[in-house]
Amino acid sequence: MKFKKIIGFIHLWLGLVSGLLVLFLGLTGCMLVFQREIETVTNPFQYIKERSGTDMLPSALKTIAEKQLPGKHPHSILYQEGKAAQAIFYGDEYYDIVYIHPYTGAVQKVKNMNRDFFRIVIGGHYNLWLPVSIGQPIIASATLVFLFMMISGIVLWWPKNKAARKQRFKIKLNARWRRKNYDLHNVLGFYMSWIAIFIAISGLVMGFQWFAKSFYYATSGGKQMTPYYESVSKKTKQSDTTFSAADAVYAKMRAFYPDRSTSIEIHFPVSDTSAIEGAANPDPGTYWRADYRYFDQYSLKEIDVTHPYGRFAGAKTADKIVRMNYDVHVGSIGGLPTKILAFCASLVAASLPVTGFLIWWGRRKKAVSTSV
Numbered sequence: 001m002k003f004k005k006i007i008g009f010i011h012l013w014l015g016l017v018s019g020l021l022v023l024f025l026g027l028t029g030c031m032l033v034f035q036r037e038i039e040t041v042t043n044p045f046q047y048i049k050e051r052s053g054t055d056m057l058p059s060a061l062k063t064i065a066e067k068q069l070p071g072k073h074p075h076s077i078l079y080q081e082g083k084a085a086q087a088i089f090y091g092d093e094y095y096d097i098v099y100i101h102p103y104t105g106a107v108q109k110v111k112n113m114n115r116d117f118f119r120i121v122i123g124g125h126y127n128l129w130l131p132v133s134i135g136q137p138i139i140a141s142a143t144l145v146f147l148f149m150m151i152s153g154i155v156l157w158w159p160k161n162k163a164a165r166k167q168r169f170k171i172k173l174n175a176r177w178r179r180k181n182y183d184l185h186n187v188l189g190f191y192m193s194w195i196a197i198f199i200a201i202s203g204l205v206m207g208f209q210w211f212a213k214s215f216y217y218a219t220s221g222g223k224q225m226t227p228y229y230e231s232v233s234k235k236t237k238q239s240d241t242t243f244s245a246a247d248a249v250y251a252k253m254r255a256f257y258p259d260r261s262t263s264i265e266i267h268f269p270v271s272d273t274s275a276i277e278g279a280a281n282p283d284p285g286t287y288w289r290a291d292y293r294y295f296d297q298y299s300l301k302e303i304d305v306t307h308p309y310g311r312f313a314g315a316k317t318a319d320k321i322v323r324m325n326y327d328v329h330v331g332s333i334g335g336l337p338t339k340i341l342a343f344c345a346s347l348v349a350a351s352l353p354v355t356g357f358l359i360w361w362g363r364r365k366k367a368v369s370t371s372v
Contacts, residue, residue, distance in 0.1 A: 026350025140207025
């Protein structure tokens, strides 16, 4: 059996097996690409009218938020220019956000994120609404199959001679519907593949630890990634526990990053040995360029880290690629142009199982009618 026939056979049956999952991932991926833009319209409570004022300190916002959600523990406070401060509550059984006016302390919204539309879509996209240990391997396996499908599709599509190659780059609009469907599958699939391959690879980095480690090994020139670890505060008998360390860290972060367009997030320590994390993001539309800094909650001394999630300027090239992964996956890495490309690639990816099935079904019917 010739090489292309073997590839075609594998391509066909893997496509039939994984088609529904690829269709689902493509459609939910389309929804997630423009999540931020949609939420600017559907979530008006996240904005404030006043453009000048003095931020309330994290401890004050924490007290206000705790009154709204008694019994729950705040994870962090997020400040963004022109927006309500977000008191984020995150635990094993809850995920809530209290939106508070940063200058007046007025509560604008208490939102249960477990009921949020996009949160639900993300749950399906990443683990099929199943336990992570079950759903994530299924999604990751389907993504791996899809990556093979794209590569094998390009092999099958590539024509043997230059004359045929010229026609393969365009859809024949005046042809019969079967030919149009064939062109939609092959031509759009070819153009989409060069974008969707990056989306699939970034999905596999999130889905499989072995793939993430292998990818880092390849991009770092043969080095191992330092796993994320919790920074530790050193408590002594002389440690002062009467002041708000979170407020002090916020003051430090504002001094380090005076540009108000930079978002600041302060993470509260979860124990008496935890460090306080301060995150500064110069572009709240993405995540990869953020600075993550850690401070001893008693001495306020900054703690250096060796994992990828420290200061951006000190990150290695491979670490920066790791940081880019989510932004590449949703297309936000290059702003609106790459979001449009990611949306189109996801839409075409969703269509491929449908057009591919119609090609197979048409050939099957033709083979049956010929045999009769």
